[in-house]
Amino acid sequence: MAGRVDIRDLSFGYTDKKEDSIFSDIHFSLEPGEVFCLLGPNGSGKSTLLKCISRVLTPASGSVAIDGENLNAMSPAKIAGKLGYVPQSLVSAFPFTVEEIVVMGRASRISMISSPSKQDRGKALESMEKIGIGHLARRPCNRLSGGEWQLVLIARALTQSPRILLLDEPTSHLDLGNQVKILEKVGSLSRDGITIIMASHFPDHAFLHADQVGILKNRSMAVSGKPDQVLTEEVLFSTYGIHIRVIEVLDGINRKICVPVLKKNESRGENP
Amino acid sequence: MHIQGRSNRFSPETWIRIFMVVLVLVVLASLCLGRVTIPFLQTLKILFSPVLSLEPDWSETTYSVVMDVRLPRILAGLLVGAALSISGASFQGVFQNPLVSPHILGVAAGAGFGAALAILFFDNIWMIHLISFLFGLASVAMTYALSRVYKMTPVLMLVLSGIVVGSLFSALTSLLKYMADPMNKMPAIVFWLLGSLNHVSFKNLLITLPIFLACMAVLLLVRWRINLLSMGEEDARSLGINTEALKAVIILSATIATASAVCISGIIGWIGIMIPHIGRLIVGPDHKYLLPISMVIGAAYLVAVDTIARTALTTEIPIGILTAVFGAPVFAFLLRKSQKAS
Amino acid sequence: MTKSRILWAGLGILAFAFLIRVYLVHESKQAGVQGKTRTLTDMKGRTIEVTDPLKRIALLGGPTGQIAFILGVQDRLCAVTNTLKMSTLVREMYPRIADLPGPRTTSGSINIEELISSNPDIAVAGDIDGGIVLEKTRIPVAILEDSMGEGLVDIKKEIRFYAYVFNTPDRAEKYAAFLDRITGLVRERTKDIPENMKKKVFQGYNPSHLVTLGGDTFMQEHIELAGCLNAAETVTTLGTQTGLHSGLGEVSMEQVLDWNPDILVINSGNPEDLSEDPQWEKIKAVRDKQIYFQPAGIFIFNRPTAESAVIFPLWLASTAYPERFQDLCVNCLVKEFYKEIIGFDLSEAQVRDILSGVYEMKMMKGISHKG
Numbered sequence: 001m002a003g004r005v006d007i008r009d010l011s012f013g014y015t016d017k018k019e020d021s022i023f024s025d026i027h028f029s030l031e032p033g034e035v036f037c038l039l040g041p042n043g044s045g046k047s048t049l050l051k052c053i054s055r056v057l058t059p060a061s062g063s064v065a066i067d068g069e070n071l072n073a074m075s076p077a078k079i080a081g082k083l084g085y086v087p088q089s090l091v092s093a094f095p096f097t098v099e100e101i102v103v104m105g106r107a108s109r110i111s112m113i114s115s116p117s118k119q120d121r122g123k124a125l126e127s128m129e130k131i132g133i134g135h136l137a138r139r140p141c142n143r144l145s146g147g148e149w150q151l152v153l154i155a156r157a158l159t160q161s162p163r164i165l166l167l168d169e170p171t172s173h174l175d176l177g178n179q180v181k182i183l184e185k186v187g188s189l190s191r192d193g194i195t196i197i198m199a200s201h202f203p204d205h206a207f208l209h210a211d212q213v214g215i216l217k218n219r220s221m222a223v224s225g226k227p228d229q230v231l232t233e234e235v236l237f238s239t240y241g242i243h244i245r246v247i248e249v250l251d252g253i254n255r256k257i258c259v260p261v262l263k264k265n266e267s268r269g270e271n272p
Numbered sequence: 273m274h275i276q277g278r279s280n281r282f283s284p285e286t287w288i289r290i291f292m293v294v295l296v297l298v299v300l301a302s303l304c305l306g307r308v309t310i311p312f313l314q315t316l317k318i319l320f321s322p323v324l325s326l327e328p329d330w331s332e333t334t335y336s337v338v339m340d341v342r343l344p345r346i347l348a349g350l351l352v353g354a355a356l357s358i359s360g361a362s363f364q365g366v367f368q369n370p371l372v373s374p375h376i377l378g379v380a381a382g383a384g385f386g387a388a389l390a391i392l393f394f395d396n397i398w399m400i401h402l403i404s405f406l407f408g409l410a411s412v413a414m415t416y417a418l419s420r421v422y423k424m425t426p427v428l429m430l431v432l433s434g435i436v437v438g439s440l441f442s443a444l445t446s447l448l449k450y451m452a453d454p455m456n457k458m459p460a461i462v463f464w465l466l467g468s469l470n471h472v473s474f475k476n477l478l479i480t481l482p483i484f485l486a487c488m489a490v491l492l493l494v495r496w497r498i499n500l501l502s503m504g505e506e507d508a509r510s511l512g513i514n515t516e517a518l519k520a521v522i523i524l525s526a527t528i529a530t531a532s533a534v535c536i537s538g539i540i541g542w543i544g545i546m547i548p549h550i551g552r553l554i555v556g557p558d559h560k561y562l563l564p565i566s567m568v569i570g571a572a573y574l575v576a577v578d579t580i581a582r583t584a585l586t587t588e589i590p591i592g593i594l595t596a597v598f599g600a601p602v603f604a605f606l607l608r609k610s611q612k613a614s
Numbered sequence: 615m616t617k618s619r620i621l622w623a624g625l626g627i628l629a630f631a632f633l634i635r636v637y638l639v640h641e642s643k644q645a646g647v648q649g650k651t652r653t654l655t656d657m658k659g660r661t662i663e664v665t666d667p668l669k670r671i672a673l674l675g676g677p678t679g680q681i682a683f684i685l686g687v688q689d690r691l692c693a694v695t696n697t698l699k700m701s702t703l704v705r706e707m708y709p710r711i712a713d714l715p716g717p718r719t720t721s722g723s724i725n726i727e728e729l730i731s732s733n734p735d736i737a738v739a740g741d742i743d744g745g746i747v748l749e750k751t752r753i754p755v756a757i758l759e760d761s762m763g764e765g766l767v768d769i770k771k772e773i774r775f776y777a778y779v780f781n782t783p784d785r786a787e788k789y790a791a792f793l794d795r796i797t798g799l800v801r802e803r804t805k806d807i808p809e810n811m812k813k814k815v816f817q818g819y820n821p822s823h824l825v826t827l828g829g830d831t832f833m834q835e836h837i838e839l840a841g842c843l844n845a846a847e848t849v850t851t852l853g854t855q856t857g858l859h860s861g862l863g864e865v866s867m868e869q870v871l872d873w874n875p876d877i878l879v880i881n882s883g884n885p886e887d888l889s890e891d892p893q894w895e896k897i898k899a900v901r902d903k904q905i906y907f908q909p910a911g912i913f914i915f916n917r918p919t920a921e922s923a924v925i926f927p928l929w930l931a932s933t934a935y936p937e938r939f940q941d942l943c944v945n946c947l948v949k950e951f952y953k954e955i956i957g958f959d960l961s962e963a964q965v966r967d968i969l970s971g972v973y974e975m976k977m978m979k980g981i982s983h984k985g
Binding site: 075140 | 275276277365368369494496497502506509510512552
């Protein structure tokens with residue numbers, strides 16, 4: 001099966017001291033094509049966890065396995081061939097064109113002393129079309145909007161032909177329209193069979209297409225499981241420290257949504 | 273579609289070919305020009321006379337001027353210009369900053385100190401080359417060691433360490449200058465600080481040629497991957513690059529090339545920082561094209577400037593002065609232009 | 615991709631092979647002087663082969679130019695040091711100098727193309743310049759050994775070496791005889807001056823008047839010969855200080871006040887400025903108005919030259935102890951030297967200008983500071 005993820009006892013700290021541990025004993029598994037939504041308050045270590053899974057950072061202990069193969073034993077190139085990582089933000093020192101950036105995704109499949117072939121560039125173009133940014137191919141990356149940039153990075157990750165895609169808060173810095181576009185792309189990629197782990201600030205996203213959700217808090221995965229079961233109002237309160245109502249919306253939408261409740265009166269004219 | 277910030281008239285490959293033609297023309301012109309101008313056809317004949325048997329219609333002195341004086345200098349100019357430019361472009365990519373020069377890791381200061389030391393204690397040109405080369409490498413090794421954090425070498429630490437090591441060797445060189453020495457060695461030390469292609473001989477060029485070519489070849493082979501390194505360490509790693517290994521290979525090759533250049537020609541500034549900039553304006557930042565075109569433009573530029581250095585006045589103008597005099601205003605103009613564009 | 619790499623590699627190998635071939639041709643051409651030849655040994659013991667007779671001579675080095683006149687080979691010069699071209703006295707007395715190329719400016723600075731184009735049969739130069747010419751050209755080089763510490767004995771040795779190279783031994787002996795005669799004359803007239811009556815001389819060069827020649831330089835012998843004392847005798851200036859020619863060193867005002875010289879020899883500025891300067895006005899030489907400009911002729915005298923060896927002690931002795939030289943026409947002796955030895959028929963005015971430092975002031979700026 002292509003794209004199964006097994007994470008066991010994963011922990012990380014910037015030093016060896018216990019106080020400096022970012023998280024420990026992280027544990028979950030994903031079937032191919034599943035979507036995992038990672039939630040948690042600011043500073044809980046979501047980005048760090050994603051980086052550990054993709055081995056951009058080296059975990060202190062634990063293992064990550066893709067289709068049974070442990071990433072510990074893999075070279076960076078081999079890992080990149082299976083796993084794509086889309087960072088939250090990225091600044092390029094030089095004004096590469098979108099095309100030049102997206103084709104970077106082929107690095108794991110190009111030998112150290114070569115540069116991208118016609119085929120590689122073809123694949124890059126394919127990814128751009130798939131994401132719907134083909135028209136931006138020759139635009140320098142310093143002239144992209146936040147949303148376009150995010151799409152470019154996703155296209156680049158796709159060029160790696162990965163089985164697994166990690167997305168770090170792909171919708172922050174985006175307006176509503178772009179947010180929805182990204183989320184729709186995530187959904188369609190999942191339907192294509194790519195396993196997705198997406199960190200997010202919005203618990204709503206878990207209800208959109210996540211098969212599993214996990215909340216990272218206090219250095220461990222406080223809860224994990226199916227969103228419908230796991231995301232209760234109590235859990236949300238203990239995670240974010242505010243009242244959040246979980247409401248099922250029918251009328252064609254047919255899913256739950258999260259509504260934060262403000263401390264003051266909701267609207268002006270009502271009785272407290 | 274029009275790409276802003278770079279030339280759209282020709283494709284990058286075409287531009288590289290154009291500049292190669294320019295390079296050949298510059299070399300031929302430089303062979304003809306000097307305090308004594310030699311007719312073009314005669315120059316060509318002299319140039320090929322070692323491999324073709326031709327009836328000499330030139331005097332011994334003319335032959336000597338072309339083959340003993342100008343040819344080694346032009347060759348040195350090609351190698352040094354190409355080496356400094358490709359190293360500069362590589363360092364700028366690895367350090368993710370277009371304002372980095374090949375001397376950033378302290379190699380120039382170290383090589384200069386080694387040369388001053390050798391000039392003081394030995395009289396032998398080979399010792400000067402060897403010791404300056406070794407100290408150039410040593411200074412980069414010190415910079416590297418100083419910047420290691422958790423088994424990684426973060427770019428910021430490398431730059432800061434380079435400043436520390438460079439300053440140390442500069443100070444030591446100043447100390448050496450104040451030590452009395454029994455012979456008049458002042459011109460030699462001045463040459464190091466201002467740079468000159470006047471002190472290269474055929475022999476030491478032929479020996480350093482393979483070193484230059486090997487380093488430049490290595491950089492050319494991995495040049496596309498510099499694109500990834502320029503996006504950042506973590507990003508490059510996530511795309512499958514073994515960043516520590518690649519950085520080490522690039523830094524080592526670029527450093528050896530720079531140290532070799534410094535030890536045969538002294539410290540020549542502005543090439544490594546300015547030429548890659550010009551390259552980017554022509555072909556864009558893709559290192560696949562940037563490195564080759566920087567090499568070609570750098571080689572042509574240095575040979576052209578050196579021709580002026582040895583022709584304009586009866587005395588030699590130290591070439592470092594000319595590269596600065598031309599380089600600084602051009603650079604300022606480029607900066608303004610890029611500011612206006614963005 | 616691979617095809618183009620093979621092409622590049624092939625091109626590289628071709629280029630490398632071409633260069634090796636050029637280098638081999640270059641090496642093989644080093645030997646081989648045409649026509650009748652002669653083997654010489656230079657002052658460093660190297661043997662060189664040159665054509666015989668030497669028709670085109672390049673002399674590289676500040677003090678070397680005048681040797682051509684002393685030995686009578688000036689018409690055979692084909693390239694000289696730039697300072698010789700700039701020497702006012704030489705331009706006055708030998709106009710041809712203006713047409714000669716002057717490729718060497720200072721030690722280590724040679725315009726090789728110009729030198730090669732002048733087509734010398736031989737180049738005579740010091741260590742550094744000689745090394746450069748050897749490395750870059752096929753011109754036979756005779757290397758001279760000279761230093762700022764050499765004495766009169768060494769000057770004679772040098773002149774004799776040049777004479778050996780140019781095959782003009784008689785002129786060398788003529789010079790040596792003249793030098794001995796003047797040296798003997800000066801010594802005779804100053805030998806009985808008691809130690810405590812000897813005048814203390816301080817050479818104060820440069821605008822600061824603080825750059826001097828120490829006790830380990832040639833100047834020590836000159837001054838002693840003239841029956842004087844070198845104020846800077848205890849200072850060693852052989853070696854190099856930044857920005858100065860080797861052999862020159864800068865001392866502090868304190869030291870000069872401590873020495874309190876009787877005679878001050880300067881090469882820039884003027885005596886009035888010194889008498890108005892609060893730091894200098896207390897010095898005995900300034901109070902007694904014993905400030906003199908350093909004489910200069912073909913070349914400056916703060917280098918060990920054949921010219922200065924004859925003229926300087928004579929001038930210093932007759933200036934310090936005029937009462938001992940009253941019966942002697944010093945100017946006549948100087949005129950005789952330039953006529954008999956150098957071949958310049960000088961006027962009275964020119965002789966006076968030499969001794970009063972007028973030529974020193976006219977000399978190209980920068981000679982006295984650097985080299």
